[in-house]
Amino acid sequence: MLDEQPRSASDFATLRELLLGPERQQLDELADRVDAAAITPETLADQLPEAIALRANRDQQLGRALAPTVETALRESIRKNPRDIATAIFPVLGPAIRKAIAETMAGLVRSINSAVEHSLSVQGIKWRIEAWRTGERYADVVIKHALVYRVEQVFLIHAETGLLLAHVTAPGLDVPDADLISGMLTAIQDFVLDSFRPGEGGTLSTFTVGEHTVHVEAGPRALIAGVVRGQCPEAVPQRLQRTLEQIHLEYASALAEFEGDPVPFGSTGPLLEENLETVLSTDRAAERRPLLWLRWALPLAAIVLVVLGLVAASSRRWGRAVRSMEAEPGFVVIDASRSWGRWHFRGLKDPNARDPRTVLAAAGLTPPAIAGEWKPYLSLDSAMIVARARRMLGVPASMTTTLAADTLRVAGNASLAWLGALRAAPAVPGVSRVDLSAVRANLPPGIDALRRRIERGRVLFAPGSFRVTEAGLTEIRGLATAMRQLSDSAAAIGASLRIDLVGRTDPTGTDATNQSLAELRVDAVMARLAAAGVPHAVLEGRPLATAQPLKADDAVEQASINRSVSFEVVVTKGSLGPRGP
Amino acid sequence: MLQKKICMVGMFGTGKTCLVQRYVHSLFSVKYLTTVGVKIDRREVQANGQPVMLMLWDLEGRDDTRDINTSYLKGAHGVLYVVDGTRHDTFDKMFEIRDLVTRTIGEVPSVVALNKSDLTDQWQLKPADDRRLADKRCSSLLTSAKSGAGVEAAFQQLADAIVAPTGAQR
Numbered sequence: 001m002l003d004e005q006p007r008s009a010s011d012f013a014t015l016r017e018l019l020l021g022p023e024r025q026q027l028d029e030l031a032d033r034v035d036a037a038a039i040t041p042e043t044l045a046d047q048l049p050e051a052i053a054l055r056a057n058r059d060q061q062l063g064r065a066l067a068p069t070v071e072t073a074l075r076e077s078i079r080k081n082p083r084d085i086a087t088a089i090f091p092v093l094g095p096a097i098r099k100a101i102a103e104t105m106a107g108l109v110r111s112i113n114s115a116v117e118h119s120l121s122v123q124g125i126k127w128r129i130e131a132w133r134t135g136e137r138y139a140d141v142v143i144k145h146a147l148v149y150r151v152e153q154v155f156l157i158h159a160e161t162g163l164l165l166a167h168v169t170a171p172g173l174d175v176p177d178a179d180l181i182s183g184m185l186t187a188i189q190d191f192v193l194d195s196f197r198p199g200e201g202g203t204l205s206t207f208t209v210g211e212h213t214v215h216v217e218a219g220p221r222a223l224i225a226g227v228v229r230g231q232c233p234e235a236v237p238q239r240l241q242r243t244l245e246q247i248h249l250e251y252a253s254a255l256a257e258f259e260g261d262p263v264p265f266g267s268t269g270p271l272l273e274e275n276l277e278t279v280l281s282t283d284r285a286a287e288r289r290p291l292l293w294l295r296w297a298l299p300l301a302a303i304v305l306v307v308l309g310l311v312a313a314s315s316r317r318w319g320r321a322v323r324s325m326e327a328e329p330g331f332v333v334i335d336a337s338r339s340w341g342r343w344h345f346r347g348l349k350d351p352n353a354r355d356p357r358t359v360l361a362a363a364g365l366t367p368p369a370i371a372g373e374w375k376p377y378l379s380l381d382s383a384m385i386v387a388r389a390r391r392m393l394g395v396p397a398s399m400t401t402t403l404a405a406d407t408l409r410v411a412g413n414a415s416l417a418w419l420g421a422l423r424a425a426p427a428v429p430g431v432s433r434v435d436l437s438a439v440r441a442n443l444p445p446g447i448d449a450l451r452r453r454i455e456r457g458r459v460l461f462a463p464g465s466f467r468v469t470e471a472g473l474t475e476i477r478g479l480a481t482a483m484r485q486l487s488d489s490a491a492a493i494g495a496s497l498r499i500d501l502v503g504r505t506d507p508t509g510t511d512a513t514n515q516s517l518a519e520l521r522v523d524a525v526m527a528r529l530a531a532a533g534v535p536h537a538v539l540e541g542r543p544l545a546t547a548q549p550l551k552a553d554d555a556v557e558q559a560s561i562n563r564s565v566s567f568e569v570v571v572t573k574g575s576l577g578p579r580g581p
Numbered sequence: 582m583l584q585k586k587i588c589m590v591g592m593f594g595t596g597k598t599c600l601v602q603r604y605v606h607s608l609f610s611v612k613y614l615t616t617v618g619v620k621i622d623r624r625e626v627q628a629n630g631q632p633v634m635l636m637l638w639d640l641e642g643r644d645d646t647r648d649i650n651t652s653y654l655k656g657a658h659g660v661l662y663v664v665d666g667t668r669h670d671t672f673d674k675m676f677e678i679r680d681l682v683t684r685t686i687g688e689v690p691s692v693v694a695l696n697k698s699d700l701t702d703q704w705q706l707k708p709a710d711d712r713r714l715a716d717k718r719c720s721s722l723l724t725s726a727k728s729g730a731g732v733e734a735a736f737q738q739l740a741d742a743i744v745a746p747t748g749a750q751r
Binding site for chain 1: 582583584585586606608617618619621622623633634636638650652653655656657658
């Protein structure tokens with residue numbers, strides 16, 4: 001039995017092994033597995049972080065499941081102790097708030113700058129007029145002229161189908177056909193790729209149409225396209241690229257599963273809008289300020305120069321006018337001034353002075369209007385004396401008058417009547433003598449013929465001799481007849497007559513000898529004329545000797561004609577006054 | 582709104598462009614067809630109770646299948662094949678084009694428009710051709726760009742095939 005006992009036990013074990021072996025092995029394995037899988041707080045603590053990471057990588061179920069719990073916990077925590085949460089998020093919130101404020105302020109400053117610069121400038125007024133004329137908004141007109149660049153539209157496009165996922169536009173812009181444009185952009189991408197085969201990774205990234213540039217950044221599942229008006233800086237495509245990368249990251253599954261429903265991409269709006277940007281040249285006003293200043297300064301300087309030029313010219317004219325008046329004979333300018341449109345002069349004016357307007361016109365000046373305040377006076381200026389003498393003596397215009405010291409010399413032909421009237425003329429202030437030696441009387445024809453006959457006559461002498469030759473006697477006889485007739489004719493018209501006998505010699509011999517020879521020749525001829533019946537009173541000797549020789553072509557002839565006595569006839573009305581030199 | 586990309590393909594002169602011209606919103610001119618090789622139009626339809634925007638890619642008609650730019654087919658949700666019923670060769674060629682499309686983008690819902698149905702006296706398609714379409718499981722209908730007959734129906738049929746009634750889209 002003892003043997004049986006253990007044998008039966010081992011037999012039972014063997015039997016059990018035979019009957020239940022495979023199942024038992026499975027049970028053992030299960031038991032091991034259950035032991036291994038038993039979740040204790042310790043094992044959970046070890047595996048939880050890894051598990052969360054694993055699940056989060058796989059899908060978003062964990063996040064969705066935890067979200068309500070986390071939200072509740074957060075709410076509870078804030079309710080219990082808000083200070084801790086505030087402290088915790090402060091480092092994040094601070095910069096965010098600062099950034100928001102800074103951006104708002106920058107925008108405000110920009111708009112103030114722009115408003116100040118454009119509202120008051122000529123350009124601003126021009127733009128306002130344009131806005132009023134075209135009916136556009138003022139802001140749009142400013143943008144049109146001052147725009148550096150503006151990102152007007154951003155398209156998010158599904159790469160494979162070309163369908164529009166999302167689209168944002170700048171304020172005020174309406175693009176009704178964004179979906180068509182989106183499709184065509186993709187088609188054009190394909191077209192360019194097929195046409196030029198740029199190789200791996202090549203895309204049509206930029207194209208320019210008029211003032212618009214389209215930047216296309218391509219990702220594996222989506223394209224982003226920005227439409228930029230104006231001068232597009234490098235930063236714009238870079239920012240588009242960053243946005244596209246972010247969208248690929250955040251919307252990876254939505255992009256992969258896209259079947260034409262754009263709703264999941266509605267939330268990309270804010271991301272895309274970050275790319276919309278308007279930069280005006282007024283934002284760079286500081287750089288342009290010197291030019292702006294110049295734009296004002298140049299015309300201003302030109303105006304100032306013109307005004308200064310006009311003032312200077314006017315001042316020069318006035319100076320010239322005053323000088324002309326001061327230099328004009330017959331005026332003494334005491335005071336000269338000018339006001340708008342009127343020149344004032346005050347001083348003395350000789351009655352014979354010219355009209356001030358004539359004086360200024362002669363100087364090339366046309367005065368606006370002249371107000372003169374003149375007191376009369378007698379000028380001793382030679383021109384005034386001459387003018388006065390001519391007026392007082394009634395000198396005909398055909399005669400000339402010159403003044404040397406206080407002697408007025410009159411020259412020209414004068415009528416006997418005028419010569420007669422001259423006797424009774426009043427004394428002219430500034431003139432003590434009137435020289436009439438150069439005045440020829442206009443004689444009646446008969447008298448004049450006799451005068452010419454006498455003045456043609458000449459009594460010639462042999463060298464060194466004063467003896468009247470035969471020829472000389474014959475000449476004297478003829479002259480005496482003419483002189484008698486002249487004397488009678490002059491007496492008949494009440495004119496007085498004087499006949500000068502001018503005695504000359506040739507230049508040989510001493511002056512003293514020649515002078516006495518000339519006197520002797522005059523005396524000889526005078527005696528013969530008197531003997532021939534010419535009234536002695538009309539004859540007057542003028543022995544000049546060699547002083548004023550008669551001129552001839554050759555020396556011998558000249559010597560010959562100067563050995564002579566010749567005659568000068570003076571006929572005048574009344575008796576003649578003192579003779580000139 | 583749900584959007585779907587539809588490609589319209591067919592040989593040169595089958596009347597693709599004329600077929601849709603009156604039924605779509607166009608932004609681009611017809612000359613895009615000859616320059617870029619495609620023109621995109623838009624048509625909104627109701628399919629299985631929901632509005633769908635069909636973006637119609639009108640591909641330039643070519644006589645040689647090899648000349649078709651397959652890039653434009655990418656991502657198409659449906660294809661409208663256009664055959665000129667008065668030219669039998671366009672019908673034969675359609676199957677070649679269909680093979681090309683299937684090779685490029687896989688099986689997608691499609692409709693064959695047998696166009697120019699108003700020209701009955703010149704009609705060249707025979708009952709045998711209908712059988713051939715049925716064999717290939719091609720749904721087809723008669724259309725006329727001139728009268729407009731069948732055009733709306735073609736779009737509707739295609740949209741219905743693309744947008745499943747449950748809302749679970751293909």
